[in-house]
Amino acid sequence: MSHTAHIPSHRKPRRSASKIALRAGVAGGVLSTLAVAGASGPAFAAEPVTETIEMPTITADLSTQVAQSADATQQAANSYALQAEQDLAVAKAAKQAKADQALAEKKAEAKKKAEAEAKRKAEEARASRSTERTTLSTASAASKVAAPASGSVASVIAFLKAQLGDAYVMGGTGPNSWDCSGLTQAAFAQAGVSLPRVSQDQSTAGTPVSLDNLQVGDLLYWGAAGSAYHVGVYIGNGQYLDAANPSKGVVIQDLSGYPATGAVRVL
CATH class of the missing domain: 3.90.1720.10 (endopeptidase domain like (from Nostoc punctiforme))
Structure with a gap:
């Protein structure tokens, strides 16, 4: 015991049992509340977020990139269309060239045949003149x-x-x-x-x-x-x-x- 305990003015008053119980109850309630809050924390975390999230603003660079992409797509489409037209033109030109070549070969063949026929007739005419000259030579004695x-x-x-x-x-x-x-x-x-x-x-x-x-x-x-x-x-x-x-x-x-x-x- 303290050396001042026998002095009434220096002795701490004893707490009553009811106050101790009340404080114990409050403390227990607080702890229970914290325990409940701790246990329900994950449930509250699963609740949908009600905050508004601001979406990023489309900047001028992004707009330019989109426009450039659209232009590139259009240019590619135009390029494919042009290539298709060129391929068709090449095919038509090849077909026409083939037809022209066939016609030229046909004309050349006809010309060749005509030249051969003309040559044959010329040879026949020369042969006829040669025969006529031979007859002339044999008949020269009787010419007068x-x-x-x-x-x-x-x-x-x-x-x-x-x-x-x-x-x-x-x-x-x-x-x-x-x-x-x-x-x-x-x-x-x-x-x-x-x-x-x-x-x-x-x-x-x-x-x-x-x-x-x-x-x-x-x-x-x-x-x-x-x-x-x-x-x-x-x-x-x-x-x-x-x-x-x-x-x-x-x-x-x-x-x-x-x-x-x-x-x-x-x-």
Whole structure:
């Protein structure tokens, strides 16, 4: 015991039991409340948040990025469309080029065939002229033929008129196609006169006569004597009969339309 405990004024008063109980009850209540609050803390944490959260504001940079992205997308779409158009144009051009090439090849083939045909005809014409020259060479000894004592002009004219309408064919000697000298040679053969085969030599066969003094049956020629390129026979009244050309054939024509260069008399 304290050395001052026997002094009443220095002794602490004893607390009453009721106050101690009250304080104990308050303290217990507080502790209980804290315990309940602690136990219910997680439940309260699960409650939805009622605070307003402010969203970030779209800045100018973000707007620019969005616009640029849209532009890039549009440019890509335009690029794809342009590429598609270019691919279509290339395909059309290739198709047209193929068609043009086929047409060019077809024309080239046709030209080649035409050239081959022209060459063949030229070779045939050369062969015909060569044959004519050979015949001329073998008949050169008889190229100068005098008029025989006998012979009939009428038979010559009759033969010529019988051939009217026949075709003209270079190198033709009958019976249905003639060239100019082939017809006159065959006609004068009817009167027993053997003329050379070609017009060049026929133009110097017999006696030269003036064109102002022609008689029926005189042999007419065009071109110089000895190098004439055409012959016919005078039939009177300013007309002559000849194997003219491929378009006319054997016909009667007027001297006024195509005057002869000269004439020879073989009958």
